[in-house]
Amino acid sequence: MNDPVDTCGGIQTVSAQDVTPESGIACPLTIINATPAALWREIRDACDDALGQGHAFVAILHRMEAFADECFLADEDRQRAARYRQAGDRHNFVLGRNLVHHVVRPRGMSTPCSVSIGPHGKPFLPNAPAYNVSHSGRWVACAVSRDEPVGIDVETFARIQDYRDLLAVITHPAERRYIEQAPPDQRLALFKRCWTRKEAILKATGEGLSGHLHAIDVCLQRNEPVLNHPALLRLMHLTADQAEAAIALALNPSVPAVVAMFVGEPC
Numbered sequence: 103m104n105d106p107v108d109t110c111g112g113i114q115t116v117s118a119q120d121v122t123p124e125s126g127i128a129c130p131l132t133i134i135n136a137t138p139a140a141l142w143r144e145i146r147d148a149c150d151d152a153l154g155q156g157h158a159f160v161a162i163l164h165r166m167e168a169f170a171d172e173c174f175l176a177d178e179d180r181q182r183a184a185r186y187r188q189a190g191d192r193h194n195f196v197l198g199r200n201l202v203h204h205v206v207r208p209r210g211m212s213t214p215c216s217v218s219i220g221p222h223g224k225p226f227l228p229n230a231p232a233y234n235v236s237h238s239g240r241w242v243a244c245a246v247s248r249d250e251p252v253g254i255d256v257e258t259f260a261r262i263q264d265y266r267d268l269l270a271v272i273t274h275p276a277e278r279r280y281i282e283q284a285p286p287d288q289r290l291a292l293f294k295r296c297w298t299r300k301e302a303i304l305k306a307t308g309e310g311l312s313g314h315l316h317a318i319d320v321c322l323q324r325n326e327p328v329l330n331h332p333a334l335l336r337l338m339h340l341t342a343d344q345a346e347a348a349i350a351l352a353l354n355p356s357v358p359a360v361v362a363m364f365v366g367e368p369c
Contacts, residue, residue, distance in 0.1 A: 129326065129336060132157075134363045141169055142204040145363055149205050149246055152361040153231060158247040158353050160254065160340060161201055164366030165240045170196035174203040176214040194237035201244040206233045224308030234305050241347045249354040251333060253306025255298045256349045265293040272297060274319040281322070292322055298350035299337050306352040307333050328355045 239258035
């Protein structure tokens with residue numbers, strides 16, 4: 103791949119009352135901690151405000167299974183939900199669809215929405231902003247942007263026993279060297295950064311995880327790189343307890359800022 107250009111000076115965390123980027127910060131991140139009360143209205147208001155300013159928006163739900171409401175699902179989605187054997191998987195799917203229903207689609211529509219599938223298998227809603235949903239464990243995240251592409255990945259890594267077994271499969275040679283040369287206590291975190299960045303990229307492009315992961319270099323040494331392969335994308339990490347979950351966002355570099363709303367119980 104060509105050398106990516108690192109154009110962003112880092113992530114800025116500010117309060118909901120002060121969203122003015124500091125000089126030199128190319129892509130600030132505003133974090134809003136919300137409560138479950140009036141969940142969908144608060145998320146939608148925050149999303150509309152962010153998109154109205156040309157920003158991207160991310161809603162992150164943690165331990166919010168009680169809000170998984172199947173009445174907002176189209177018939178095909180209700181049937182799909184019923185096929186999940188594990189209650190947690192079913193709740194995550196339903197919550198993801200609830201986020202699409204309440205946050206992505208145009209306001210004022212009460213009937214369940216049917217999700218369309220793009221040419222690369224990426225879900226979308228006609229006449230609505232671009233979005234992407236991810237879930238793992240008891241975390242569900244939805245990224246919304248008026249500028250394609252956008253992809254998000256949240257991972258708890260609960261099913262991975264030894265990350266070293268996967269290095270040869272998913273890492274670019276430069277990434278593998280960087281991980282192996284890092285202090286031992288930092289290697290697992292770097293692997294998580296590598297994995298979530300790659301999945302966010304492939305979800306943004308619609309290619310899924312069947313792509314050649316080892317051919318993509320996500321520049322682990324950079325906090326917020328802009329890549330030009332396999333697409334022009336900025337990579338960001340959203341604040342979360344790394345021991346509980348890692349969250350990566352891939353989005354169009356032209357998006358000037360990101361607003362993230364966290365809702366749920368503490369880890």
